[in-house]
Amino acid sequence: MKTYLVGGAVRDRLLGRPVSDHDWLVVGATPEAMVAQGFLPVGRDFPVFLHPSTREEYALARTERKSAPGYRGFVIHASPDVSLEQDLARRDLTINAIALPAERVAADGSFDPAPTDLADPFHGQRDLREKRLRHVTDAFREDPVRILRVARFAARFDDFEVAPDTQALMREMVAAGEVDALVPERVWQELSRGLMETRPSRMFEVLRACGALAVLLPEVDRLWGVPQPAQHHPEIDTGVHLMMVLDTSARLAASLAVRFACLMHDLGKGTTEPEILPRHIGHEKRSAELLQSVCDRWRVPVDIRELAEVVAREHGNIHRSGELDAAALVRLLERCDAFRKPARFAEALLACECDARGRLGFEQRDYPQRERLLSVLAAAAAVATDAVARQAQQAGATGPRIGEAIHRARIDAVKAAAG
Template identity: 85%
Template sequence: MKTYLVGGALRDRLLGRPVSDHDWLVVGATPEEMTSRGYLPVGRDFPVFLHPQTREEYALARTERKSAPGYRGFTVHASPDVTLEQDLARRDLTVNAIAMPAEWVQPDGSFEPDPDKLADPFHGRRDLEQRVLRHVTDAFREDPVRILRVARFAARFDDFSVAPETMALMREMVAAGETGALVAERVWQELARGLMETRPSRMFDVLRACGALAVLLPEVDRLWGVPQSAEHHPEVDTGVHLMMVLDTSARRQAPLAVRFACLMHDLGKGTTEPALLPRHTGHEKRSAELLHAVCDRWRVPVDVRELAEVVAREHGNVHASGELDAPELVRLLERCDAFRKPARFAEVLLACECDSRGRLGFEDQPYPQRERLLAVLRAAAGVATDAVARTAQQSGATGPQIGEAIHRARVEAVAAVTALPG
């Protein structure tokens, strides 16, 4: 029985990056031996155990063979005769197929690998040095989730390139319809993780290059070649703009919901064909409608979906808010549900700011709309609605009339702080 540290921890340590998790591999053991040593079995699809003290996961060495379509369509063989190299051969990328003996790891979890003594049968160290993402074996094609993982790693390691043979293999997989077998939850999981990487646009560059973006997110893929605006910035490509907006949100360390909203906010650009949506609707409304299909397809969480919908529908109004009078500003706040969800409204404004800065030459431009609308919200939210409602009731108002009285009071408060006519 021999234990190794494998995967991301070793890769990140060799790159000089922080190590967050340890992946442990046990060679030459049986499930019975693991449980006899106090390890707790937790694996459903293959043998994985929790360490009795640290509670870290220890997986038995295994091989995998594709036996049916889909994420779970694998036959797993885990036994003491599976070698370290056989286990590493089933992994996705060479940079993740490196191992070192567990005894090199100190009790506090720190370790200093000796590069010349690592188990590296597929030359992952060489690819780390050359900054290349390369598949380990042709078994890569058996799991289409790996296309998304390569794209996600490209977003994390933004100075790495995808090996030409790996890109060619991914194109073959897409052409063969492999991405059609992807499970919605896994797609969203990988997309969400990729959105939170250092340079998320690279994930979409890779997905677009191999053809997977047209399958998974055709609403986004079609935006390359669509002018950002016929009247304003016709020279700006909407697809390029989206990627700049997305990377701006990453630089601002925005949360996932904001980054997703940045990706989704312009889906309606150019979709004026009657077969898609009515021509008389603005692109903001079209964007919100197309967003629904994306969120349904990949089962996007409700909070992420709702923020993206507000941004898609209202970002044009937020950009133009400096031209709105007090009643229009209050109606904007109401449509955004800002009184009930002020924190979400602040995230809406952050997404809109990223959108405004997502063009060449505008990266550092001020965005006064954000602070102004936050001030407008503070003024409107400061209205004592209970007192207004009581006064309205005393004068005989009921139901919608009370709501209108509160609305008028908020308009007056906004007019006072913006010096705009109420």
Template identity: 85%
Template sequence: MNIFLVGGALRDHLLGRPVSDHDWLVVGATPEEMVRRGYLPVGRDFPVFLHPRTREEYALARTERKSAPGYRGFTVHASPDVTLEQDLARRDLTVNAIALPAERVSADGRFDPTPDALADPFHGQRDLRDKVLRHVTDAFREDPVRILRVARFAARFDDFTVAPETLALMREMVAAGEADALVAERVWQELSRGLMETRPSRMFDVLRACGALAVLLPEVDRLWGVPQRAEHHPEIDAGVHLMMVLDTSARLAASLAVRFACLMHDLGKGTTPADVLPRHPDHEQRSVALLQQVCERWRVPVDVRELAEVVAREHGHIHGSGALDAVGLVRLLERCDAFRKPARFAEVLLACECDSRGRLGFEHTPYPQRPRLLAVLAAATGVATDVVARAAQQAGATGPKIGEAIHRARVDAVAATGAVGAVRAP
């Protein structure tokens, strides 16, 4: 029985990046032997065990054979006769197919491998030096999730390129319908992780280059080639603008929900045929309808979806909020549910700032709407609504009339800040 450190820990160490966890490969063992040694079996689809002390994952060496389309369409063979090289051959990328004997790793997880100590049959070290993402063998095509993984790695290692032969293989997989067979949970898992990488636009560049974006997110894919116009901004391709907005969200260290909202906020500017989605009177409502389709398809978490819906519906009004009086500002806050969810509203404003700054020459332009609307919200939430409600009840108000009294008090509080124009009657 031989144990090797494999995968991301070695890759990141060789790149000079922090190592967050360790993946271990066991060659020459059976599941029964692992259990006898105290390892806890946890793998459902193939034999994976937790170390009795460290709780790190140890997987038995295995091979895989394609047996049907899709993510689960392969047969796993794990036995003591599977060699290290055979296991490395079924991995996705050469940079992830490097191994180091466990005896070269200290008890506290530290290691400093020399080139001669590494098992590197597929030249992953060379591709790390050349900054290339290259598939290991034709076994890559057995798992369509690898299309998404390559795209995600391109977003993480944004100075790497995808090898031409790997991109060609990904195109073949898409043409063969493999991307259509992806399950929602895995698509969202990879997309969400890619959105949180250093340069998320590269994930979509790769997905678009291999044809997978048109399959997985046609609503986004259709934005390329559509002119994007905005007041005080030069015209830009809507798809290019979207990617700049997304990268701006990464530069500002935005949350996943904000980054997803940035990706989804302008879907209504695409060219969806009317028989797929009826025309809406404005692109904001159309964007919301398309966003809802995407969220249903890929089972996007509710909190992420709801923030994206607010941004898609209200970003134009937030951009133009400088022209609103106190009444308009309070109504905007109410539509955004800002009084109940102020933290979410702050994230909505951050997404709108990313949208405004997502253009060449405007990357560092201030976005005054964000601090101004936060100040407006602070003034409006300073109203003692319980006091206003009691006074309205004492004056004989009931039901909606009490809500109207609270609304008027908030408008007066915003108007008193002096940051808006004259107050019009609601």
């Protein structure tokens, strides 16, 4: 029995990046032998064990054989006769198929591998030096999730290029319908992780280049080639603008919910409906409708969906909020449910700032709407609604009339704050 450190930990150490997790591979062992040493079995699809003290994952060496379309269509073979090279051959990218013997790792988890220490049968170190994302073997085609993983790694290692033969293989997989068999949970898992990478636009560029974006997110894919309105730099199209918005959200360290809202906010511009084209008038409503379909398809969490809907529906009004009077500002806050969910409203404003700054020449521009609307919310939220309600009741108001009194009091507060 021999143990190796594999995958991301070795890759990131060789790149000089922080190492957060350790994945271990055990060659020449049986499940019974692992349990006898105190390991706790946790794997459902293949044998994975937790170390009795560190609780890190140890997986038995295995091979995989395609048995049906999609992510789950595999037969797993894990036994003591599976070699290290056979296990590494089933991995996605060469840079993730490098192994280091466990004895080269210190007790505190640190390691400083020399090239001679590493098992690297598929030349992952060379691809690291040449900044290349390349599949290990043709077995890559058996798992369509790997297309998403390549795109996600392109967003993380944004100076790496996808190898031409890997690009060709991904296009073949898309043409063969493999992407159609992806399950929603895995798609959302990879998309959400890619959105949180250094340069999320690269994930969508890679997916678009191989044709997968048209299958997974046709609403986003058709934004390329759609001109921006004259007031929004028509020299770049809506797809390019969207990628700039996404990268702005990463630069501003936005949350996943904000980044997803940035991805979804302009879907309505991809429409061919004549009442919306060519100036995209009314695209906000159409965007809000389209994103619901996306969220249903990939089972996007409710809180992320709700923020995206607010941004899609109201981003035009937020951009124009400097032109609104006090009454219109309070109505905007009410439509955004800002009084009940002020933190979500703040995130909506950040997404709108990303949209405004995601244009050529606007990257460093201030976005005064954000601070102004936060101030407006603070003034309106400071109204003592209980006291206003009691006063309205004493004057004989009931039901909706009480709500109207609170609404008017908030408008008065906003007017007073504006001076």
